[in-house]
Amino acid sequence: MLALMRGVAEKAILPRYRNLANGEVEDKGGDDPVTVADRESEAMLAEGLARLDPSLAIVGEEAAHADASVLARLSGDCWIIDPLDGTRNFATGKPPFGILIARAEGGLAQSGWIYDCLSQRFCAAHRGNGAFVDGQRVTARQTGEAQPVAAISLLFMDMGKREAVMQHIAPHYRLVDVPYCAAEQYPRLALGENDVSLFERTLAWDHAAGVLWLNEAGGKAARPDGSPYRVDGDSHGGLIGAASPQLWEGMAARMAQV
Template sequence: MDLRPDARLHRDQRRLSFVSTLDREILALMREVTERVILPRYRNLAAHDIEDKGGNDPVTIADRESEALLREGLARIADLPVVGEEGCHADPEERRHLSGACWIVDPIDGTRNYANGKPPFGILIARAEGGLAQSGWIFDCLTGRFCAAHLGGGAFVDGTRIAARETGELPPVAAISLVFMDPAKRAATMEHICPQYRLTDIPYCAAEQYPRLALGINDVSLFERTLAWDHAAGALWLNEAGGRAARPDGSPYRVDGDVYGGLIGAASPALWDGMAARLAAMPQP
């Protein structure tokens, strides 16, 4: 490999050109799907347009139409297998692609909010390889906020590079998801973890929760269920912003890992360390 300075500069310029082009293509696709499918059906869903996939997990006709268009658009950008939330519900074998090169798609993140006619909700797309996210994109369908990150390349909001910041509040502000914990773990978390923080609402939308962790709104979040389409883009984006998203034992989040392995997201490594230490000291149910 030629490592002369002029060769490195030329290589980096080509890489930045590719990344910016890719971001533009992904943003255009997200906007197209939002304008063609998601917003026209927002607050216009009939009862038969909403179903329950089980466990109070709703899906709408817009989720399915959005995923179909995203699959078509991503195939035009790069011909990789797509692992989508609705595709995996129909065929769980689709998850096998998570260990290789693939696209990961949540066609409407925050479906519960969307189906009830309220924000927040968005689109999540990630590109992964070898079980690790390489790029991630988060789009807020109502505000148009576009978050992008590439492994080793930083995190951006609407094209501006950002650095994660804490709220500065004491105790720190935490959004703790208890939804998928078993009753014993939920009780232990409420007794030993929750009192150490100022609790705030859970938006039921990773496309909103991850930006809150970097933009000075929330300090730390605790997730129990860690599906790839919910967390691949956001975890990468938060890490690239200088915050930290990792398993409670410190291991990196893998898109092909345990769905219920737990995940801590924090605005800074120090805040992450604080939550991890409290979890480690918590009596096991």
């Protein structure tokens, strides 16, 4: 999987980093950009994954945007592709950005891979077998700060919820900027940079790989009510990710009061 992701990054993504021509960036609507690199990366990844296991359906972010019926495949056995996570950053010529791939069965991710195109950091996880970074097993660790460090994404919250979160939850944490890139946010939660994160929009290609990887590392990612994240579930159901189950419980308790 590493060879596939690295090869696609080198051929479809990195040559266009800070080198996008006029007309190679579009808005899919709602300030959601897509570039020619997204589309070429997805086509190449889909081709490569089909060779690895042609029995699995393929759910790519751009294919699903073009044809919503693709989302029905999420309930079965499938590959899930985010061909360029962090497009907002990539399109403006700044990091982070990466590639996310997951393999799911029956609505749950069974394997997940996260590749950082610039640093080449490669995160991998298989259900029940732990989480790895560049081949080394990792255990989630907290920042150790007196006030837990939180990255809270307000982007897709309605105004009422946004105000409630900032009034009742934010004061309990030291807030840091969100990276607008799940391929960066999930590693931060396990590698001692962030303690907890809130997500509102929970599309499968953004979260399937990261949720599995963080849980396998010994952190916790789940819906605010404690139910597991399903790739075929509500795409706006909210999600809490944390460096430990205890930090997750603290955020969940506060969210229950909002």
